[in-house]
Amino acid sequence: MLIQSLLALSLLTAPVQDDALTAEGQAIETAIQAYAAKTNDQRREIVVAQLREQGFAPQLASFQGGNERTGPRPGANVVVTVGEGDKDIVLTAHFDAVPLRDGSMSQGVVDNAGSVAALMEAAGLIKAQVEQAPGSYRYVFVFTDQEELGLIGARKWLEMQDKSRIHAVINMDVNAYGETLMYGENVGEASAFVLRAMRTQCAERAFDCVAFPNYPPSDDRVFSALGLPVISIGSQDAVGAHQMWLAFNGGQSNGLAEGFVPPVFQRIHSADDRMEWVDGDDILRTATFVADLALRLARDE
Numbered sequence: 001m002l003i004q005s006l007l008a009l010s011l012l013t014a015p016v017q018d019d020a021l022t023a024e025g026q027a028i029e030t031a032i033q034a035y036a037a038k039t040n041d042q043r044r045e046i047v048v049a050q051l052r053e054q055g056f057a058p059q060l061a062s063f064q065g066g067n068e069r070t071g072p073r074p075g076a077n078v079v080v081t082v083g084e085g086d087k088d089i090v091l092t093a094h095f096d097a098v099p100l101r102d103g104s105m106s107q108g109v110v111d112n113a114g115s116v117a118a119l120m121e122a123a124g125l126i127k128a129q130v131e132q133a134p135g136s137y138r139y140v141f142v143f144t145d146q147e148e149l150g151l152i153g154a155r156k157w158l159e160m161q162d163k164s165r166i167h168a169v170i171n172m173d174v175n176a177y178g179e180t181l182m183y184g185e186n187v188g189e190a191s192a193f194v195l196r197a198m199r200t201q202c203a204e205r206a207f208d209c210v211a212f213p214n215y216p217p218s219d220d221r222v223f224s225a226l227g228l229p230v231i232s233i234g235s236q237d238a239v240g241a242h243q244m245w246l247a248f249n250g251g252q253s254n255g256l257a258e259g260f261v262p263p264v265f266q267r268i269h270s271a272d273d274r275m276e277w278v279d280g281d282d283i284l285r286t287a288t289f290v291a292d293l294a295l296r297l298a299r300d301e
């Protein structure tokens with residue numbers, strides 16, 4: 001295609017103003033706003049309070065964490081369970097944020113209050129489903145602490161678990177906007193059936209899903225390192241998702257401009273991780289997808 005016609009096309013498809021948010025999407029954005037620029041202890045308290053508001057009985061799982069840089073630092077994951085059974089579907093999202101260079105806290109809304117809100121939404125959807133039709137699986141929602149210090153909260157949580165109970169794990173990191181789902185295929189052989197379920201559901205729902213041979217690490221690595229079935233899901237706009245694919249998988253000839261950094265990586269861990277990027281309706285859409293993926297994993301053997 002000629003550059004000329006590309007330009008014409010881009011004028012024709014200039015972004016239009018988003019429709020007004022749905023009430024549900026607005027509620028999600030309000031919930032996420034609560035986390036902006038709080039300390040990680042405050043963020044944990046907000047997770048607990050929001051879960052209680054939704055009728056859950058969250059448990060704190062405390063641990064001694066920290067790393068070489070921070071020294072010993074206590075932390076606590078927040079856990080809720082739904083349903084009963086011998087096997088678990090585990091869903092994770094970290095609630096902690098990073099301090100910025102000037103010492104203030106990142107607002108941590110794209111990374112990762114958006115995923116926390118999505119996971120809470122998914123928990124509500126799964127609870128409603130399980131109450132209607134109890135299955136044979138338990139769903140364990142783990143809001144992890146100290147992911148940003150080196151996946152510490154997830155590791156400490158897993159150390160305390162009977163791993164033979166874990167059927168599959170869905171991790172959510174960076175889910176604040178966009179309708180394109182991204183997931184990594186570098187999650188170990190045991191995860192093949194989880195990736196298959198993902199592909200099937202993307203096709204059935206006509207979701208734009210991008211599989212990454214290499215996907216950046218998150219809490220999923222704690223599970224894949226032990227050979228447990230896991231998938232890590234993120235979301236963003238289609239252009240950003242494909243730029244990120246190229247950055248991580250395109251090698252030397254990825255076609256991206258010299259020094260190009262995918263926009264999402266300019267936002268997270270910076271002062272630009274702001275509410276402006278957060279879209280409650282996109283989060284609701286992702287949350288519904290993830291809830292259905294968890295229910296699917298409990299159905300498919």
Ligand SMILES: [Zn+2]
Binds near residue numbers: 112218
């Ligand atoms: Zn993150």
